[in-house]
Each structure stands twice: as structure tokens, then as C-alpha cells.
Amino acid sequence: MPFTPPATGLTPASSFERLLKIMDDLRENCPWDMKQTMESIRHLTIEETYELSDAILDGDMQEIRKELGDIMLHLVFYARIASESNAFNITDVLNGICDKLINRHPHIYGDTEVNNEDDVKRNWEQIKLKEGNRSVLAGVPASLPALVKASRIQEKARGVGFDWEEKSQVWDKVEEEMQEFKNEFNAEDESAIDREKAEGEFGDLLFSLINYARFININPEDALEKTNRKFIKRFQYLEAKAAQQGKKLHDMTLAEMDIFWNEAKKV
Structure with a gap:
């Protein structure tokens, strides 16, 4: 006998409850959904994230809406799996992020004063250190693509004041790294080069270009x-x-x- 699908939600709360009910039905009765683990759907989550990224770059709002739904399903799926071993549940997840946002926005939910976005970012990183992070860079995932990782590293270093003061200084660094790379890999010189050293200089050049992009508000990715x-x-x-x-x-x-x-x- 088929299950009766839950009615369409008319509010954010009822719509979310509808998704949770469907997830319960699938997890308890669908052979495919019953078999899944966090590890087995991990690669699918990554794929869905890239699909959302494509939709955003395309400016396709309907596709963005659909991809957000797919990712929401995955978040609910992970929480449901965790609840089966009493590790945590969706309520814990939602309250956890709410608590973190409240704690990290003392200028909204406390008496801290900020003057601009940089103050907010600086406070954010300092609060994370108080929460137990041993390094400002600890929150940068090791598996991030190198280009994105470089951007995040630089943003986090800036959050604690480790940054250039003027964009002209950053551009001087770009030119310095370009010259060092050219010295290791001269296009007009056919002699053998130290590829490991040239690779290192090329990486430095890319890092400095990404840094400059940050200063002129360009997302390099x-x-x-x-x-x-x-x-x-x-x-x-x-x-x-x-x-x-x-x-x-x-x-x-x-x-x-x-x-x-x-x-x-x-x-």
C-alpha cells in the first residue's frame, strides 16, 4: 500500500517538516535510501555543490532554487543518519549553527561596537580562537582546490591584521615574483632549468596575483x-x-x- 505524501508546506517551518517526514519515509522504506551512509553520499554532495556553483555563475534563478533543494536534502540526510546512532539530530544541527552565529556576532547580539566589515571579520577570527581553534588557518579545509584555498588563507590572515597596507605594495610583490619566475624560466633560454625551483616560483607568483585580486575585490576562482x-x-x-x-x-x-x-x- 503506497504511503500518503505529506501536504505541501505553506510556511518555512511546515515545508521543512515536510522534508523531514519524507526523509523519514525514504530512510525507513526505500531500498536505496536505507543503504546509504555518510561516506556513500559524500561525493554526491560535492557534485551538488558544483552544480549549484554552475547555476549561480549562469544566473539561472530557477536552477539555483532546485540545486539549493538538493543540497538541503543532503543536509537532512546526514542528520537523519547521525540520529540513528544518537550522535546528533537535525535539531542539534540547527541550534548549533544558531548558537554559533549569535556568539560570533556580538555587535548584533551583544554590546561590541564595529565600524566596518573588516572589524566584523577580525572579531570573527578572534572569537574562533577563543572557541579552541589552535590556528587562524585551522578552518581552511585541506582538500580545498588550491586556488580557493589560497584565497581563504589570505582572507583569514587579514582577519587578524596580517596583511599589506596598500594595493600598490601587493602589485610590487606580483612584479617581484614575476621577475623571480622569469629568472628561473626564461622563455628565450633553451637551457635546462630547475623545474622544482621554477614550480615554486610559479606558485609564489600565483599566490601574489590572488592576493592582488583580493585587494581589488575580484574573486579569482x-x-x-x-x-x-x-x-x-x-x-x-x-x-x-x-x-x-x-x-x-x-x-x-x-x-x-x-x-x-x-x-x-x-x-
Whole structure:
């Protein structure tokens, strides 16, 4: 006999209760859902997060709404699994984040005064240290992609005052790192290089560029992803134009491909 699905919620609370009820039904009766563990759905959560990221960059509000729902399902799923071993439940999760937000916003829920966003971030990091974090950088996940990790490291260091004072100083550092990299990897010099050292200098250069992007309020991850998408669009235009002429890219000269590439820039 089929289960009667819970009615559509008309408020945030009733909608959330509806999701919890559905999760209970699935966990107790669906063969696939009953089998899952935190480890088995972890990679799916990562995938859903990237799908949300794509929707945000596309500016697709309907897709964002759907992806948020998928992620919400995963959060409820983890809490339900944990509740089965009495580790914690969804109420603990929600109260935990509420308590943390209250504690870390003393300028809202206390008598601390702040003048700007930097004060808020500085207080946030200091409170985290009082809560038991041994390092300001302890909250940066080890598995973050390197570009995102560099941004988060720099943001957290800034939160405790370890930062450049002027963006001109950061740009000087970029130029310094560029020169050091060029010294290790001169494009006009065909002699062998110390690749490990060159790699280190290249990493320093990237780190300094990410730092400068932060100073001019550019998210380097978003910027690079938009460039990736722009390249893909233009390259696929090039492929399509070559196919229309019955050609394959590897049979074309670079000059021939450049004609279509320049066309793609105008599309």
C-alpha cells in the first residue's frame, strides 16, 4: 500500500517538516535510501555543490532554487543518519549553527561596537580562537582546490591584521615574483632549468596575483571560471566552423584557426 505524501508546506517551518517526514519515509522504506551512509553520499554532495556553483555563475534563478533543494536534502540526510546512532539530530544541527552565529556576532547580539566589515571579520577570527581553534588557518579545509584555498588563507590572515597596507605594495610583490619566475624560466633560454625551483616560483607568483585580486575585490576562482567558459565557447565555435568547411582542426594551420577564433570573439 503506497504511503500518503505529506501536504505541501505553506510556511518555512511546515515545508521543512515536510522534508523531514519524507526523509523519514525514504530512510525507513526505500531500498536505496536505507543503504546509504555518510561516506556513500559524500561525493554526491560535492557534485551538488558544483552544480549549484554552475547555476549561480549562469544566473539561472530557477536552477539555483532546485540545486539549493538538493543540497538541503543532503543536509537532512546526514542528520537523519547521525540520529540513528544518537550522535546528533537535525535539531542539534540547527541550534548549533544558531548558537554559533549569535556568539560570533556580538555587535548584533551583544554590546561590541564595529565600524566596518573588516572589524566584523577580525572579531570573527578572534572569537574562533577563543572557541579552541589552535590556528587562524585551522578552518581552511585541506582538500580545498588550491586556488580557493589560497584565497581563504589570505582572507583569514587579514582577519587578524596580517596583511599589506596598500594595493600598490601587493602589485610590487606580483612584479617581484614575476621577475623571480622569469629568472628561473626564461622563455628565450633553451637551457635546462630547475623545474622544482621554477614550480615554486610559479606558485609564489600565483599566490601574489590572488592576493592582488583580493585587494581589488575580484574573486579569482570566479574570474578564472568565467575565462574557462569564454575559452570553451570560442573553441567550440572554432570547431563548428571548421566542421562546416569539412575540415578537422589538426589539419588546419594556426593562421586558419585564428580567423575563426577572432570571429568567435565577436559572437
